[in-house]
Amino acid sequence: MSQLRGDYKAVWNSLSGSKHAAYLHVAGHTDEDKFHDDGEDTADILRATVGIRAADVVLEIGCGVGRVGRVLAPFVGQWIGCDVSANMLRLAGRRLLGIPNTRLQEISGYDLRPFADNSIDVVYTTVVFMHLEEWDRYTYVLEALRVLKPGGRFYCDNVDLASPAGWRVFEESRLQFKPGERPSQISKCSTQPEIETFLRRAGFGDVNVATRLNFWVYGWGRKPEAK
Numbered sequence: 766m767s768q769l770r771g772d773y774k775a776v777w778n779s780l781s782g783s784k785h786a787a788y789l790h791v792a793g794h795t796d797e798d799k800f801h802d803d804g805e806d807t808a809d810i811l812r813a814t815v816g817i818r819a820a821d822v823v824l825e826i827g828c829g830v831g832r833v834g835r836v837l838a839p840f841v842g843q844w845i846g847c848d849v850s851a852n853m854l855r856l857a858g859r860r861l862l863g864i865p866n867t868r869l870q871e872i873s874g875y876d877l878r879p880f881a882d883n884s885i886d887v888v889y890t891t892v893v894f895m896h897l898e899e900w901d902r903y904t905y906v907l908e909a910l911r912v913l914k915p916g917g918r919f920y921c922d923n924v925d926l927a928s929p930a931g932w933r934v935f936e937e938s939r940l941q942f943k944p945g946e947r948p949s950q951i952s953k954c955s956t957q958p959e960i961e962t963f964l965r966r967a968g969f970g971d972v973n974v975a976t977r978l979n980f981w982v983y984g985w986g987r988k989p990e991a992k
Contacts, residue, residue, distance in 0.1 A: 768949040771898055773874035776949040777850035784830075787856050790950065791829040791892075804836035807891050814973070814985040815918035817841060821886040824912065826877070826905055827893035828869070831857035838864045845885075849874035875901060877908040885912045889920040895952040899959070906967045915991040919969060922983035926954035930980040960984035 768776050781787035788795040792803060811817055821841045828834055828846030830853055838844035838861070846861075847870040848854050854869045861867045870879050888909040894902045902921075909919045925931040931954050938951055960982055961974045969986030976982050 770949045770951075771901070772949070773849045773897075773901075777848075778852050780950060781830075781850050781852035781856065784856055787830050787853060791832060791853075800832055801836070804832045804834075807833045808836045808840075810891075810977075810983070811837070811887070811889055811920060814983070815887055815889065815920045817887070822884070823887045823889070824877075824880065824885045826888065826890035826909070827896075828857055829853050831860040831867075833891065834867060835860050835864065838867050841887075842866065843868065845870060845880075847872045847877065847879070875904060877905070877912050880912045882911055883914050885917060886914060887918050887920075888913055891920075891922050894921060894923040894955060896950050897953075899953075902955075903963050903967070906963045906969075910967050910969060910988055913988040915988055917988045918985065919964070919988070920983065920985040921960065921963075922981055923955035923960070924952060925976050925980060925982035926956050928976065928979050928982075930978075931982075955982055957982050957984075 780790045785795055792800055817840055819842065822843045823837065823841045824845045824847065825833060826847060828848050831846060834844050834846045834857065843866045845868045846857055849872055851871055854871055857869055872879060890905065913919060924934055926935060934952060935954055957974045961972060961984060964972045964984050964986045970989050972984065972986040974982065974984040
């Protein structure tokens with residue numbers, strides 16, 4: 766293993782040196798039409814879970830090359846994409862050209878320090894938890910709660926370990942790579958109890974956890990209103 770999994774900045778900059786490489790590691794393909802369709806699909810899930818409103822300030826954790834941002838930004842007040850990789854953000858900037866209500870922000874990989882408390886309406890992260898250690902997943906849930914306005918909404922997802930398809934992902938990785946040879950970005954699954962526990966322990970209310978397509982587990986909740 767050439768890089769430590771937790772050195773997210775080095776890992777993801779090394780995986781995104783070109784557009785082709787970045788697309789492959791974000792989505793597993795480079796088909797532009799499918800890339801757009803995937804973004805539309807995620808936007809629809811966000812509408813159905815946390816809700817998307819025209820005046821919302823929306824923050825994506827791990828925005829990659831702007832797959833979702835390009836689709837979602839025209840429907841919100843401001844879309845902000847943050848990512849650990851400067852290379853990813855450079856590609857996202859190209860993808861978002863001509864969309865004025867967008868902002869990109871590089872982050873450390875462990876927190877949302879550039880963002881003020883109580884400043885965001887919706888925080889979401891999609892296809893990111895699989896690349897993080899469990900402790901860092903939970904830290905991002907805590908950070909989402911911090912930056913959200915009272916009543917703000919949070920969404921996260923991952924591959925569902927308990928699903929047949931999720932178990933295949935787990936077994937394929939276990940069998941394909943020997944200990945010490947596993948890629949730094951190798952996917953690690955979640956479970957419904959994990960996602961629900963993270964949301965509740967962080968302090969979110971109105972917590973929901975669901976599965977989709979016999980593969981994904983996703984959760985969402987709301988920051989309690991100020992007393």
